[in-house]
Amino acid sequence: MEAKRCIDSLAVKNSHVLPPDTNSHGTLFGGRLMAYIDDVAAIAATRHCRKAVVTASTDSVDFLEPVYEGNAICLEAFVTWTHKTSMEIFVKAITENLMTGERKVCTTAFLSMVAVDENNKPTPVPSVVPESEEEKWLHAGAAKRHERRKERRKESKELAEKFGTGLPW
Template identity: 65%
Template sequence: MIEQQASKRASESRAVKASIVLPPDTNNHRTMFGGKVMAYIDDIAAISAMRHCRKRVVTASTDSVDFLNPIKEGDSICLESYVTWTHKTSMEVFVKVTAEDLLTGHRLLCATSFLTFVALDDDNRPTPVPHVTPETSEEKRLYESAPSRAEARRARREERKKLAEEFSQKKPWDR
């Protein structure tokens, strides 16, 4: 039986990362590549997950990356993440991405994402993680809504398993 560890505050897992958006980071519209933003999101979320459990982690899922506004060349991109909820061996991490026009100071929320990480022991097996204690109104809101997101993840994972089983039995020429 896996026992969950004591509780930690959500703020203890908070991580912030900022960078300037340079020409190699952008597409033909001079906005940041979505894939690069997604890599930044996974990176900072992993840092938050490891800060929370102080163990190695793996990404189990990304619910979605919702791109709300473009991030322009010359802007700074700032990512902020923290653990919003935990189960026995897994952690949900929320990431928000903000762009700032460094010449005007105007800031804009550009993306949000929820990711799930699993903590691993020395034998690469899932291991218990501490509970998370929300303190701010944002943390509490995300904590309270987390069980419904977790249920949606479980349902999506079951659907994907069925698809994988079905598709693995078909040959490329069987259409």
């Protein structure tokens, strides 16, 4: 399988923040932004491997700045690292005041996507080649983030086993 450049997976999504997208504070619902993040990450992952993908995890979604009604939001995503069947995708969201042109990074996130075959079984993905300074920096830290994901997943499984499907009381 031939390696692919990070830039080849770049996906960009723009949206105008309208009243139905906002909460009682006049800012974008966090859940709506998380859905946008998952969507653009899935597009980037699919572009990289040209296979169906599923979301395996979201490391974090850090809300750095509010996104107000009337603003535009632009999300950029690309594959930063791959393992055997999984891909790490970095997502950056930028809010723009359309009246003033002021732009701010409002959110960053890392997601893991797994490529699946026609039987929904994990399938190998191509490796990724970072080229820019930023891509190399993200790639260099990816193995460490991967190990943290594995540990967090183990803890999540322990919680699921402990609490099961019934009510705890």
